[in-house]
Structure formats: C-alpha cells, structure tokens
Amino acid sequence: MKLILGITGASGSIYAKRFLLHAKERCEVELIVSKNGEAVLKHENCEDILQSGVKIHKIDDFFAPPATGSSHYSGMVILPCSMGTLGRITAGTSDNLLIRAADVCLKENRPLILSPREMPLSEIHLENMLKLKRAGATIVPASPHFYKHPKNIEELVDTVVERILYHHLTIASE
Ligand SMILES: Cc1cc2nc3c(=O)[nH]c(=O)nc-3n(C[C@H](O)[C@H](O)[C@H](O)COP(=O)(O)O)c2cc1C
Numbered sequence: 001m002k003l004i005l006g007i008t009g010a011s012g013s014i015y016a017k018r019f020l021l022h023a024k025e026r027c028e029v030e031l032i033v034s035k036n037g038e039a040v041l042k043h044e045n046c047e048d049i050l051q052s053g054v055k056i057h058k059i060d061d062f063f064a065p066p067a068t069g070s071s072h073y074s075g076m077v078i079l080p081c082s083m084g085t086l087g088r089i090t091a092g093t094s095d096n097l098l099i100r101a102a103d104v105c106l107k108e109n110r111p112l113i114l115s116p117r118e119m120p121l122s123e124i125h126l127e128n129m130l131k132l133k134r135a136g137a138t139i140v141p142a143s144p145h146f147y148k149h150p151k152n153i154e155e156l157v158d159t160v161v162e163r164i165l166y167h168h169l170t171i172a173s174e
Pocket residue numbers: 007008009010011012034035036037040043081082083084085086117118
C-alpha cells in the first residue's frame with residue numbers, strides 16, 4: 001500500500017508530523033507539500049518532516065507519478081487541508097501536483113481524505129465540502145476529541161490522526 005500525504009498551508013503542521021510517524025509504520029508514504037504548506041511547516045516548527053527520509057515530490061512536477069492515474073497509489077490524505085486547496089480541488093483546477101493528485105484520486109475512485117482546518121466556515125467552504133463529499137472524497141475535520149483524557153498535545157493530535165489512518169486503511173482495503 002502506497003499513500004500520498006499532501007500538506008498545505010493551513011495551520012496544524014503537527015497533524016501532518018504525527019500522521020507521517022504513524023502511517024510510516026503501516027504503509028509506504030510519499031509527500032507533496034504546497035509552497036504555503038512549507039512556509040507554515042517552518043512557522044510551526046515542524047520542518048523536520050522534510051528530512052524524514054520519505055520521497056517528496058516537487059509541487060510543480062507534473063511528470064511525477066502522482067500526476068497520473070496509471071501510477072498505483074492506495075489513495076491520498078490532505079492534512080492539514082487549507083480552504084484554498086479545498087476550493088481548487090472542488091473546481092478541478094489541477095494547477096499544482098497536490099491538486100492534480102487529488103483530482104486523479106477522484107477520477108480513479110481512489111480514497112481521498114481531506115482534513116480541513118478553518119473556523120468559522122463560510123457558505124463557500126461548506127458548499128465545497130459538500131461537493132467533494134458527493135464526488136467521493138471523505139471529509140475528516142481536524143477536530144480532536146477529549147473523552148480519553150489526552151495528557152499532552154501529541155495524544156490530542158493523535159485522536160485525529162488515528163481516525164484518518166483508520167479511514168484510509170479501511171477504505172483502501174475494501
Ligand atoms: C501561519 C498561517 C496559518 C494559516 N492557517 C490557515 C488555516 O488554518 N486554514 C486555511 O484555510 N488557511 C490558512 N492559512 C492561509 C493559507 O496558507 C493560504 O490560503 C494559502 O494560499 C493556502 O495555499 P495552499 O492551499 O496552496 O497551501 C494560513 C496561513 C498562514 C501564514
């Protein structure tokens with residue numbers, strides 16, 4: 001199983017960091033990071049993701065395997081997902097490798113999980129999410145839960161990360 005992890009310029013880089021840590025134990029992971037995703041990773045002190053040893057595709061490389069449906073990926077997770085990327089996927093712009101890879105997942109009926117992080121949500125955000133859900137994507141908001149009494153930020157973040165990983169592994173093995 002080979003999964004694409006897309007990282008965009010929404011806040012919450014630690015979600016991507018923890019997801020990569022857990023996902024690497026279960027499957028192969030390749031990264032696509034948007035330009036703003038890279039800036040926010042640095043701003044939130046998570047740029048070590050970029051040195052984690054996994055394959056990182058250049059954001060403007062449309063010759064890279066994730067750009068085509070003939071490459072075999074088990075699907076894609078976008079975490080955290082900005083409203084900008086969410087809107088561009090909805091519009092089908094395919095104007096960078098991350099958006100194109102998501103577009104490929106939708107057209108090939110492969111699991112695409114988006115974890116949006118924004119508040120409050122505008123009517124445009126909500127309409128885009130509904131359209132993506134109807135197009136086959138799974139929307140898993142970065143909404144941590146507290147009922148297992150997390151003792152630190154990592155445990156809190158993992159309540160989201162584990163749900164996303166579970167969804168991907170379940171949908172991908174169907
Ligand atoms: C520090 C920082 C935090 C941001 N947090 C969010 C956020 O939580 N959600 C969001 O939709 N955009 C957020 N943005 C704005 C996006 O980075 C911006 O809309 C950008 O164009 C997204 O580009 P991308 O989707 O290609 O990464 C943030 C920007 C900065 C600088």
